[in-house]
Amino acid sequence: MLARVANDLFWMGRYIERAEHTARFLNVNYFSSLDAPNMLSQSRPFVLNSVYGMVDDRVEDESTLIEEEVIYNVGLNPEKLYSILSCIKAARQNANNARDLISTEFYEALNKFYHFVMNYPKDKLVKNGLYDFTTTVTENTAILRAKIRGTIFHNEIYALILLGINIERATQITRIIQTKLHDAEKAISSYSKPIKNSYEWTTLLKCAESYDMMRGLNRRTPSQLSTLEFLILNPNCPRSVMNSLNQTYAHICQIGGNNINNLNSSAFLIGKMRAEYQFKTISEIQQDVRKFIDDTLCCLMDISSKLEEEYFDY
Amino acid sequence: MNTNPIFSSYQKDSKLFDEIFDENQNVRPIYQKILDLYSDHSIQDFAALNEKAKASFFNQGITFQVYNDDKAQEKIFPFDLFPRIIEAEEWEILETGVLQRCKALNEFLWDIYHNRNIIRDGIVPIELINSSGNYLKQMMNFTPPNKIYNHISGTDLIKHSDGNYYVLEDNIRCPSGVSYVVGNRNALKRALFGVFNHYEIQNVTDYSENLLEMLESVKPHSVDSPTCVILTPGVYNSAYYEHSFLAKTSGIELVEGRDLFVENDFVYMKTIYGPKRVDVIYRRIDDDFIDPDVFNKDSVLGVKGLFSAYISGNVTLANAPGTGVADDKAIYTYMPEIIKYYLKEEPVLKNVHTYHCSKPDDLKFILENIDKLVIKPVDEAGGYGISIGNRLTKEEIEKVKTVIKQSPRKYIAQPIMSLSVHATYIEDNNSFEQRHVDLRTFTLLGQDKEFVLKGGLTRVALKKGNLIVNSSQGGGSKDTWVLKK
Numbered sequence: 001m002l003a004r005v006a007n008d009l010f011w012m013g014r015y016i017e018r019a020e021h022t023a024r025f026l027n028v029n030y031f032s033s034l035d036a037p038n039m040l041s042q043s044r045p046f047v048l049n050s051v052y053g054m055v056d057d058r059v060e061d062e063s064t065l066i067e068e069e070v071i072y073n074v075g076l077n078p079e080k081l082y083s084i085l086s087c088i089k090a091a092r093q094n095a096n097n098a099r100d101l102i103s104t105e106f107y108e109a110l111n112k113f114y115h116f117v118m119n120y121p122k123d124k125l126v127k128n129g130l131y132d133f134t135t136t137v138t139e140n141t142a143i144l145r146a147k148i149r150g151t152i153f154h155n156e157i158y159a160l161i162l163l164g165i166n167i168e169r170a171t172q173i174t175r176i177i178q179t180k181l182h183d184a185e186k187a188i189s190s191y192s193k194p195i196k197n198s199y200e201w202t203t204l205l206k207c208a209e210s211y212d213m214m215r216g217l218n219r220r221t222p223s224q225l226s227t228l229e230f231l232i233l234n235p236n237c238p239r240s241v242m243n244s245l246n247q248t249y250a251h252i253c254q255i256g257g258n259n260i261n262n263l264n265s266s267a268f269l270i271g272k273m274r275a276e277y278q279f280k281t282i283s284e285i286q287q288d289v290r291k292f293i294d295d296t297l298c299c300l301m302d303i304s305s306k307l308e309e310e311y312f313d314y
Numbered sequence: 315m316n317t318n319p320i321f322s323s324y325q326k327d328s329k330l331f332d333e334i335f336d337e338n339q340n341v342r343p344i345y346q347k348i349l350d351l352y353s354d355h356s357i358q359d360f361a362a363l364n365e366k367a368k369a370s371f372f373n374q375g376i377t378f379q380v381y382n383d384d385k386a387q388e389k390i391f392p393f394d395l396f397p398r399i400i401e402a403e404e405w406e407i408l409e410t411g412v413l414q415r416c417k418a419l420n421e422f423l424w425d426i427y428h429n430r431n432i433i434r435d436g437i438v439p440i441e442l443i444n445s446s447g448n449y450l451k452q453m454m455n456f457t458p459p460n461k462i463y464n465h466i467s468g469t470d471l472i473k474h475s476d477g478n479y480y481v482l483e484d485n486i487r488c489p490s491g492v493s494y495v496v497g498n499r500n501a502l503k504r505a506l507f508g509v510f511n512h513y514e515i516q517n518v519t520d521y522s523e524n525l526l527e528m529l530e531s532v533k534p535h536s537v538d539s540p541t542c543v544i545l546t547p548g549v550y551n552s553a554y555y556e557h558s559f560l561a562k563t564s565g566i567e568l569v570e571g572r573d574l575f576v577e578n579d580f581v582y583m584k585t586i587y588g589p590k591r592v593d594v595i596y597r598r599i600d601d602d603f604i605d606p607d608v609f610n611k612d613s614v615l616g617v618k619g620l621f622s623a624y625i626s627g628n629v630t631l632a633n634a635p636g637t638g639v640a641d642d643k644a645i646y647t648y649m650p651e652i653i654k655y656y657l658k659e660e661p662v663l664k665n666v667h668t669y670h671c672s673k674p675d676d677l678k679f680i681l682e683n684i685d686k687l688v689i690k691p692v693d694e695a696g697g698y699g700i701s702i703g704n705r706l707t708k709e710e711i712e713k714v715k716t717v718i719k720q721s722p723r724k725y726i727a728q729p730i731m732s733l734s735v736h737a738t739y740i741e742d743n744n745s746f747e748q749r750h751v752d753l754r755t756f757t758l759l760g761q762d763k764e765f766v767l768k769g770g771l772t773r774v775a776l777k778k779g780n781l782i783v784n785s786s787q788g789g790g791s792k793d794t795w796v797l798k799k
Contacts, residue, residue, distance in 0.1 A: 099568075100568040
């Protein structure tokens, strides 16, 4: 497969996944705040800044934020590279470059989705379309994943798309955790009496579409520890960082399995990170959660760069 | 007589050859069944089906980009719901005729890049070759693998008011449109599948497998199992959909110039596992852009060193560089003689009589009769630069005269041919109306391999009275049915 097209397949997977997480975060964060149990979590500027936090555009003075502007920027602003629209546009551009390799069924689904996003009226989104827009985006990304799994042959093409999806998922889940930790730390001071602030952890789980799964596993109210353990280390949670690393490892083995013992290969780097996570405990993470999160994001970036150097450098 | 309700307002111009109704306004037998079936639908049904077909093309991304005020807009090539039907016997003649032309053009190309017997024998004047912008001196005395130049051809035909087919143009550089033949068939099947039960129609999906077979048949001599690729200018090219379609359906890699490099006169593509040798390139970029070392130095679409690899016999290019000299509209005039000279056969298909502005007698006639002629530049494609005499004002005629006199070699003139008309659904008027159509056929030539796609692209000029059917000038297209015997 051409190195240039491999790069497109990888980034197509990343952009589709990124759009989904951004849409879900926007949706969950906004709607859960409407009846949040404390004043701060309910305050609109706090919520809007949290949304900006997820796309790495947090502002110093959140009182200046205008709701319509934030929703537009994150949803449909073509000038903002982090917007859902920009992600889908980029994914479709990547798909165009690889059009001869991906299935007709998948391309048609992506193309329809692209036109939906491109034609979504700005006014509708910022006035009363937020729920409709974000849920349609998440539904469509689910359709795309199903089309990828069901209509694309499971060879290098599939492995490259899935590498992109899983590295992006690990990154986005980590970013969501980072953002919600920040929110929780701030919110904790606004409670009148010390409580478990389960609201923040419930929201975090919902932002990662993992609340129901977590409840199925653990009947107790989510706490910081149990939530982080679930989202970072539980290999059976399809949204966890651990699960994404396992998938990433499986797919790199499909492409570069022969290179696994080469210390300078992506396969080695991914295998190493996965092994470290596999034997990590939540108490080790708890000692310095922020540092752990920063390190995770750094490692994921290194993996992406290594993949680029090894396979996509054309 | 026509009593069909959806055709009750169909206005027939008796001077034109209507593909569906004869001169007595009776439905031609071949169209009777489909007309009966269509009459089960109301015109509102057709409006709805038309919308569905458009959405289907749009969602599938069978589109091209147009730029308005620097903003890119996606457009579909308009598709018409009424198919054109060609009987088996009629098709046989067309197929034999276009193959004959393609084979003669191939012989002609070899000859003019080698011994030039046809010039020595006084059949074709040497000035036409030497003055052609598409003649490549670099191709002199080089024989492409298996002596094939025009592997892929598109022949444009029209049906004149006399009921005969005439060849309008031979396209042997990078003819496009074949993906729309398949796209149109799929769209019509989705919209009006019931009608297919009443006709036995030739399938059109075998083009790509024949393309691959043909490409593999012209591999360099030293290669056993060739790696074939399609070279595209990239995603912004208006025919990109077609390039990706052909790559996907023939199962070969779609590459851009930046994916290839040449080392020691061998061509390689850059894959995720390192360089991989490429043996046959179906290139969809023009000669001028294939190699900046030899041709246009500013080209970023091609590959440095590609031509040298080609001349060394290490890679095959389809079509061969320099084929454009033979699809020049001035050479077209000599096609009947070219066919007779090389194949010792009478031409199966008619040529439209052509006047050369470069011949003094012809030029005199042309200048005196512009209002009765079509003036065409010899080396333009896409319907550009054409002047239709009876549509010009006096001032415009004078302008055309000046332009011709300045560079007579650049222009030819032909009598205004009356393209046949076909019932076409016109969205703005919500009715079926007569519109002019032509037909592009698609031919492949390889080692022991000849193939003509049993279908073709019927292009339709959507503007009333317009004779230019090219998609770049607002034309649409129809599914084209070749009936089985």
